[in-house]
């Protein structure tokens with residue numbers, strides 16, 4: 001069996017994230033060496049910031065787990081050393097450089113990634129309609145199309161202009177008729193060039209893009225992720241440690257295991273999963289007869305498994321598709337249609353699950369004066 005190359009191993013190591021710095025050990029320059037033995041044994045030395053680093057076992061497991069996925073690897077050995085002072089300085093610089101600057105997403109209260117391990121389950125349709133529903137219910141929202149391979153958000157929200165750049169060389173999101181602010185990575189991808197974007201190049205491009213868009217005050221920014229857990233999704237999860245995930249699945253129990261991959265990625269990066277939306281959940285004829293074309297129960301199964309709420313079950317609906325195709329979300333045009341109601345309910349579930357600003361407490365009694373507390377303690381306001 002052929003041995004893996006150092007490059008292949010490095011690619012695998014990109015998935016090993018320092019849980020404190022929230023970046024890959026490759027990007028952080030913490031991979032000291034990779035040694036590939038004839039027998040298929042791979043030895044990786046990881047450099048830590050301090051000798052007593054408490055997350056050693058996390059790295060040990062994550063390195064072994066990811067590298068052993070490669071064909072030809074028979075065994076993985078993980079060793080540790082400590083970064084020199086100079087290397088620590090470089091690390092600091094890397095951290096400073098890679099941080100998304102204040103300007104970019106500072107005005108966005110909640111970043112929500114709409115994801116699924118699977119294609120064609122309705123991620124883009126849900127993103128567009130959820131953003132429209134949130135905006136309509138008084139929560140200004142934006143939709144960012146991150147699908148470099150097949151972007152659809154601008155069309156679904158009725159935007160057919162290209163964005164402009166302001167005097168500060170920032171890209172301005174586009175206004176859509178429903179009030180949702182729209183941006184797409186696709187605007188900046190030359191035809192066909194997306195297919196050659198991989199690994200570090202893609203990471204850089206996405207980072208640059210996130211930095212360069214001037215979002216106004218938004219309560220929610222919904223990211224339409226490409227299907228699966230490829231480079232784009234990984235990069236976003238890494239660059240946006242504050243992001244929360246909504247996982248879309250179809251109802252057949254078989255789909256739910258694939259959809260779970262999206263959730264697993266979120267977990268890997270320690271990102272919160274807000275809930276599951278089951279889409280294409282049965283079809284009801286005008287006479288009220290219901291057909292479960294794509295089976296039943298997948299959404300509930302997945303949400304039970306992830307221990308998160310099932311935010312909604314959106315039925316198969318021709319008008320939902322038609323309105324998406326015509327650039328005018330169904331939740332706006334026909335808010336009482338069954339599919340719209342389900343999506344609006346999911347939007348309310350998102351609102352309920354995301355922190356609202358708490359009223360500032362006027363005065364807090366000091367512990368000495370405070371009456372004895374019983375029952376549930378109040379949340380700590382930071």
Ligand SMILES: Nc1ncnc2c1ncn2[C@@H]1O[C@H](COP(=O)(O)OP(=O)(O)OP(=O)(O)O)[C@@H](O)[C@H]1O
Pocket residue numbers: 118119120121122123124125126147150152226227279280281314315316317318320321322324325339
């Ligand atoms: N509930 C629904 N009822 C009817 N049609 C739907 C429904 N949800 C989505 N569709 C249609 O299914 C197709 C796929 O949906 P969509 O593009 O939103 O999926 P996606 O998960 O974003 O796909 P991709 O993985 O390719 O990005 C579209 O034509 C869309 O209009």
Ligand SMILES: [Mg+2]
Pocket residue numbers: 123124125147152224
């Ligand atoms: Mg899509």
